[in-house]
Amino acid sequence: MKVKVVTRILEANDRIAEENRKRFQEAGVYVVNLMGAPGAGKTTLLERTIGALKPHLRIGVIEGDIVGSDDAERIGAHGIPVVQINTGGACHLDANMINEVLDELPLKELDLLIIENVGNLVCPAEFRVGEDRKMMVLSVAEGHDKPLKYPLMFRESSALVLNKIDLLPYMNTDINKVRNDSLALNPQLKIFEVSCATGAGIDAWAQWLNGLIS
């Protein structure tokens, strides 16, 4: 019974995701659904990515948070279009939430739209929103057991950004285990090691992302 309800919700979601996708394609904008646990560094990665790619691409952002607009204000300070969605308790963005704010963005004037999902390593991976690709951020401070414990997001993502590598000397996270377990789940996964605090590794990540679009 519960499973049936959930299946129906997912089917309805996929239908609206498909609508969103058509709108994105007509507008010629490439869409990334950026996911990760709370505090993985999604917003800081966004700021670094905007810094690296703003000279080359017209970028817009949708910020997903349960409450508040801190992240949208941080992104807005970079002088790009941004819309904040407050889910009001829901632990992920769904296609309908995205659909409802599309009119607030100049889609045709954008090359890249990044949707920052709610901080959660589980649920966002289940809901398509119309994106071209899902990508994820994992902080090395979360430990090396995450791929095996939260496999769906690693399977669904095209890229894994391993953030906060500047902290590696102070902890015993085994980054090779993260790499190996992630690739076992998803052999196509592109992995980038970065520090959004120092800027290390951002160029390689931004260059790859730019290559997908141009």
Next chain:
Amino acid sequence: MKVKVVTRILEANDRIAEENRKRFQEAGVYVVNLMGAPGAGKTTLLERTIGALKPHLRIGVIEGDIVGSDDAERIGAHGIPVVQINTGGACHLDANMINEVLDELPLKELDLLIIENVGNLVCPAEFRVGEDRKMMVLSVAEGHDKPLKYPLMFRESSALVLNKIDLLPYMNTDINKVRNDSLALNPQLKIFEVSCATGAGIDAWAQWLNGLIS
């Protein structure tokens, strides 16, 4: 419609949580529902807590994970009763999952049962499982904006364990902001600063927890 379904699920959950609670009370076991984001350090805190309290209390553990049994194996190595629940995708434990494993634990021979929830800063806070208290772990590496972005868990918890304080010198997390924002949401919240890596602060936390039970 969706809201109605969710309300009905929560009501059914509360009914079963109440059943669990009666069983815990009859058995004379104090129950803690331990929550936090992926990588906050819930399992390591559990290991430290077991180390500190095993001489004084008979402790049992229920481990909640989407897949796998790594955490249950870590806890089992301490020579205490442990049961692993695999949610098979679900992002939180609910009362029914707990109900189904209660026969596998020697409840009457326990003083304290700690239920480690799925790593998630959102959904677990919505589902009572029959616990006496909810408690949460937050890693300082998650950043100081978490209370305002994920308020429900901070409101629902009796205690906030701020973990990984050994990393504070290497990041710009403002721990006073975490304290102030958490207490604004929940003035009764007890806050403990600990490092499960070094053991700092564990005694004060364990002593407080022990005081709730004895």
